[in-house]
Amino acid sequence: MRFLRDRYADLKSSARSNLVFTDKAKKTAGLFVSMVLSLLVGIVISVINTRYLGKEQYGDFKFLINLFSLGVTFLTFGFFYTGGLLLARTDRAKEKRELTGDILKIALMSSLLLILVSLVFSFLEHKIFGNRLGPLIRYSLPLLFIYPFQLCFEQVLQGGNRIYSLSLLRIGPKLVYIALALGLQYFSRFNLTSALIAHLGAFAIVIVALILYVRPAFRGGASNLTRILKENRNYGFPIYLGAITGVASSYLAGITISYYIDNENVGFYSLAIMAALPLTMLPASFGTTFFKAFVSYPRIPRKVILVTAGTGLTALLGFLIFIDEIVILLYTEEFIPVIGLSYYIAIGSLFHGFGDFLNRFISAKGLGKLIRNSNFILGAVNTAGYIILPRYLGVEGAAFTRLIAGIVYFLLLLGYYRRYQAQRRSTLNTAKK
Numbered sequence: 054m055r056f057l058r059d060r061y062a063d064l065k066s067s068a069r070s071n072l073v074f075t076d077k078a079k080k081t082a083g084l085f086v087s088m089v090l091s092l093l094v095g096i097v098i099s100v101i102n103t104r105y106l107g108k109e110q111y112g113d114f115k116f117l118i119n120l121f122s123l124g125v126t127f128l129t130f131g132f133f134y135t136g137g138l139l140l141a142r143t144d145r146a147k148e149k150r151e152l153t154g155d156i157l158k159i160a161l162m163s164s165l166l167l168i169l170v171s172l173v174f175s176f177l178e179h180k181i182f183g184n185r186l187g188p189l190i191r192y193s194l195p196l197l198f199i200y201p202f203q204l205c206f207e208q209v210l211q212g213g214n215r216i217y218s219l220s221l222l223r224i225g226p227k228l229v230y231i232a233l234a235l236g237l238q239y240f241s242r243f244n245l246t247s248a249l250i251a252h253l254g255a256f257a258i259v260i261v262a263l264i265l266y267v268r269p270a271f272r273g274g275a276s277n278l279t280r281i282l283k284e285n286r287n288y289g290f291p292i293y294l295g296a297i298t299g300v301a302s303s304y305l306a307g308i309t310i311s312y313y314i315d316n317e318n319v320g321f322y323s324l325a326i327m328a329a330l331p332l333t334m335l336p337a338s339f340g341t342t343f344f345k346a347f348v349s350y351p352r353i354p355r356k357v358i359l360v361t362a363g364t365g366l367t368a369l370l371g372f373l374i375f376i377d378e379i380v381i382l383l384y385t386e387e388f389i390p391v392i393g394l395s396y397y398i399a400i401g402s403l404f405h406g407f408g409d410f411l412n413r414f415i416s417a418k419g420l421g422k423l424i425r426n427s428n429f430i431l432g433a434v435n436t437a438g439y440i441i442l443p444r445y446l447g448v449e450g451a452a453f454t455r456l457i458a459g460i461v462y463f464l465l466l467l468g469y470y471r472r473y474q475a476q477r478r479s480t481l482n483t484a485k486k
Contacts (some may be wrong), residue, residue, distance in 0.1 A: 092331045094227040096383060099327060101234050101319075102248060103384050110245040112316030115323035116460055117193075117249060119307030121171070123201040125299035128166045131289030131421075132159045136307070137208030138419065141345045147270070148277075153209055154269035155277045157390060158207035164198035165474030171197055182311055189246055196253035203262045204450060209267070214345045221265060229255035230383060253442045295425035298432020303458075305439045306451045318448040324384070325394035325452065329402040334373060335337035336406035338367050347417030361410055369403045390448070397452040401459030411466035418473065434458045 081485075094320050103111050136156035138147055175190035203222070210219040233251040275450045338346075347353070374394050396401060398433045415423055435458050442450025 059326060089331070091224040091227060094224060095327060095330070097231060098227055098234075099324060100383050101231065101238075103324070103388060104247060105234075105238060105243045106248060108317045108320055108387060110248075112311075112318070112320035112323075113184065113245055114248055114252075114312050114320075116182075116184070116307055116319050118252070119168075119187070119304045119319070119323070120190075120196060121200055121205055122172055122192075123301055123304035124174075124306065125163070125167050125204065126304070128163045128170070128206055128361060129201060129293060129294030129296075130158065131285050131291070132297075133205045133208040133280060133289070133418070134292045134421070135285040135289030136205075137212030138416070139280065139284060140212030141214070141348055141417065142208060149213060150268060151189075151272075151277050152272040152281075153213070153267055154271040155281060156205060156209055157202075157264065158271070159271050159281075160201045161198075163201035163205075167200060168194050168197050179367040184311070184316065192246065193253060196250070196257055199253055199256035199260055202264075204376060206260065208261055210263075211341050211344050212317065213267075216268070216342055218263060218266065219446050222259060225254075225259040225262075227438075249273070288419055291421040291425035292416075292428070293425075295428025295432070298429050298436065302432040302435035302439065305435060306443070306454070309439050309443050310448055310451055313443050314448060318390075321388065321390045322394060322448050322451050324388060324391045325398045325435055326342070326402075326455070328376065328380075328391070328395055329372065329399040332365065332368055332399055332403040333406040334411065335368055336361050336403070337409035340410040344413045344417055347414045350414075350417075351416055351477060353411075353470075362407070365403055365406060369399060372399050394448065394452040397449075397456040401456035404459035404463040408463040408466040409468050411463075415466065415469055415473070420469070420473070421422050423469045427462065427469065430465055431458055433461045434461050 083313060102114065104139055106114060133156065136159075138151060140152055143149060143152070169328060172194060175187040178187045178190065179185050205224050210216075210222060233255060234243060236246065237247045237251060274401055306322060307319050307351070310322055337342070343350075343353075343357065373396065376399070377392050380392050380395070384391065387402060410423060412427070438454025438457060444450070444452055446453065
């Protein structure tokens with residue numbers, strides 16, 4: 054009888070494990086499908102922008118996006134990472150709503166800071182870059198709240214295991230942008246100003262919809278804010294410090310290319326980054342889907358590793374084979390420089406995606422200082438590469454930097470993952486003795 058009970062318990066546990074894995078597989082598939090759709094929609098957007106704006110205005114458009122993205126990275130202080138982790142640790146609906154409400158309050162404060170900083174910078178932009186884009190920055194101020202809220206929802210939805218909502222956040226604004234862009238082109242002339250307002254407005258619509266959907270509770274007590282502040286010191290803030298050098302430095306390319314060369318090359322580089330983006334997103338989507346499960350997993354399942362690596366390498370091969378024809382077909386020969394940049398950027402992007410996959414496991418274990426350290430090193434590589442290489446090698450120097458940084462980032466996270474496993478085995482062996 055005892056044997057039968059044990060066997061029944063094993064079968065029940067196995068069945069539960071299979072159900073969990075099946076659910077994760079479905080959510081991974083859903084995130085992957087949304088990523089593919091996002092790629093296709095992103096291609097449509099890039100075609101619209103390059104055809105309607107031309108090389109110069111498209112370069113200005115990407116320069117401003119890089120500028121705002123760089124600015125917001127300094128103004129979040131790690132609270133969103135902390136909020137996502139706390140959400141992943143709880144299954145109580147009321148607590149989730151209260152945590153979400155408090156995190157959104159922090160996002161609002163970050164938005165006000167970004168608007169203030171952007172207002173001041175708008176009067177200095179011409180003296181630094183000579184682009185005369187200061188007035189356009191000031192027109193955009195009311196909609197700049199989308200940047201902190203986008204970063205906020207990336208972590209909130211991941212931590213709450215709302216994978217389908219996360220998919221909406223990534224593809225929804227693009228669909229809205231297409232509708233707005235085509236409408237503006239039909240009723241009036243589509244230019245840099247209307248493109249930027251449409252971009253920001255599209256995100257604003259989706260973010261407001263997500264706020265209504267997640268139904269945050271804004272009347273939670275001070276205890277949640279205290280928890281966030283306490284946890285942030287050990288987890289979120291170390292990641293934030295790393296993000297300043299790691300994530301923020303990735304936006305530095307658009308700034309230094311503009312400074313050393315011109316905004317046309319900012320457009321070429323940004324278009325190559327956009328084309329290779331799925332190679333980063335694909336491995337990361339597996340890690341994002343399993344983030345909540347990684348909290349309790351002792352290691353990454355072998356099956357998940359094999360599927361992630363296989364799909365990533367297959368995607369890279371397809372990219373390298375077809376990128377030439379795709380660029381000429383979609384963007385015309387005027388954007389041929391994108392092709393040469395894409396080869397280096399594609400390989401670097403895939404390695405970065407593999408690193409992000411491992412990053413999700415390390416983050417789920419609350420090892421924020423390791424993430425910080427990896428971003429410090431990544432930031433050092435990016436900063437040195439983006440400041441030095443474009444000056445001497447042109448825009449190709451930025452592409453080389455992306456390749457080198459992606460490989461370094463992956464090797465760092467792989468080393469951290471192997472170190473964690475070695476420490477875990479050592480602890481188990483000690484406990485047995």
